[in-house]
Amino acid sequence: MRVVSLVPSLTEAVAVTLPGVLVGATDWCTHPAGLDVARVGGSKYPDLDRVRALRPDLVLLNVEENRREDADALAAAGVPVRVTYPRTVPAALDELAGLLTDLGAPGEPEWLVAARRAWADPPALPRVRTAVVPVWRRPWVVLGAETFAGDVLRRLGVVNAYAGHPERYPRPGLDELRARRPDLVVLPDEPYLFTADDGPEAFPGVPCALVPGRHLTWYGPSLADAPAVLAAALSAPLPAA
Structure with a gap:
C-alpha cells in the first residue's frame, strides 16, 4: 500500500x-x-x-x-x-479507526485507544463560558456551526458564540465580534498564528486564551492529550487588557 x-x-x-x-x-x-x-x-x-x-x-x-x-x-x-x-470528536475517532484498519493496521493503535479514553471523560472548565473563536484575521473568520473544533471546545465547557450561525466559518466584522460580549476569546496558533501581541488587543476587556491549533483542529495522535492541553490553556487566559 x-x-x-x-x-x-x-x-x-x-x-x-x-x-x-x-x-x-x-x-x-x-x-x-x-x-x-x-x-x-x-x-x-x-x-x-x-x-x-x-x-x-x-x-x-x-x-x-x-x-x-x-x-x-x-x-x-x-x-x-x-x-x-469529521465534525465531532466521536466521528473523528471512528473515522480514524476505519481508515487505519483499511490501510492494514492489525488493531487500534495505542494512541487511538488513549484518545478514546481521554475523550470519554474530558476535563471541563469550572464554569461554562461563551467564546468567540477566530481562526483568521484580515478579514476576521470565526468558527461557526458544526465544526470539529467547535465540538472539541463544547466538550471542554466552552460554548461557541457562533454555533448557531448558518455558515460554518462566518466572517463578521470586529464591531460585531465585540458586540457579542463573549466571556472568552479563543485564539489558536493555526491556521493564523495568533500570539499575545496579535489578537488580544482587538478585544479590550475580554480574557483571551492562546491555544495550540494542532490540539484544537487536528484529528490524529494529538487527540490523545488534547483534552488536558486545551483545558490547561483555557483555564489560564491572558489577563483582560
Whole structure:
C-alpha cells in the first residue's frame, strides 16, 4: 500500500501507526518530527503531477483542508481518493479507526485507544463560558456551526458564540465580534498564528486564551492529550487588557 496524504493530521496518524505506508505528504505536514517522504506542495494547491508520479494506491483528503477540484482531478486520472469530514470528536475517532484498519493496521493503535479514553471523560472548565473563536484575521473568520473544533471546545465547557450561525466559518466584522460580549476569546496558533501581541488587543476587556491549533483542529495522535492541553490553556487566559 502506497499512501499520499494531503491532510496534516492524517499524515501524522498514518506515519505514526503504519511506518512505510506513507510515500508523500504536503509541505505543511510537520508531524511526526523528521518525517522523510516526498513533498507534493500545499494542501490547498498540491502539485498533482507530483502526486501521480508517486503511484499512490490511495490519496487522503479532507473537505475543509483540500479543494474539491483536486479530488475530482485525481479521481478522473484513476487515482483512488478517500475524503474525510469529521465534525465531532466521536466521528473523528471512528473515522480514524476505519481508515487505519483499511490501510492494514492489525488493531487500534495505542494512541487511538488513549484518545478514546481521554475523550470519554474530558476535563471541563469550572464554569461554562461563551467564546468567540477566530481562526483568521484580515478579514476576521470565526468558527461557526458544526465544526470539529467547535465540538472539541463544547466538550471542554466552552460554548461557541457562533454555533448557531448558518455558515460554518462566518466572517463578521470586529464591531460585531465585540458586540457579542463573549466571556472568552479563543485564539489558536493555526491556521493564523495568533500570539499575545496579535489578537488580544482587538478585544479590550475580554480574557483571551492562546491555544495550540494542532490540539484544537487536528484529528490524529494529538487527540490523545488534547483534552488536558486545551483545558490547561483555557483555564489560564491572558489577563483582560
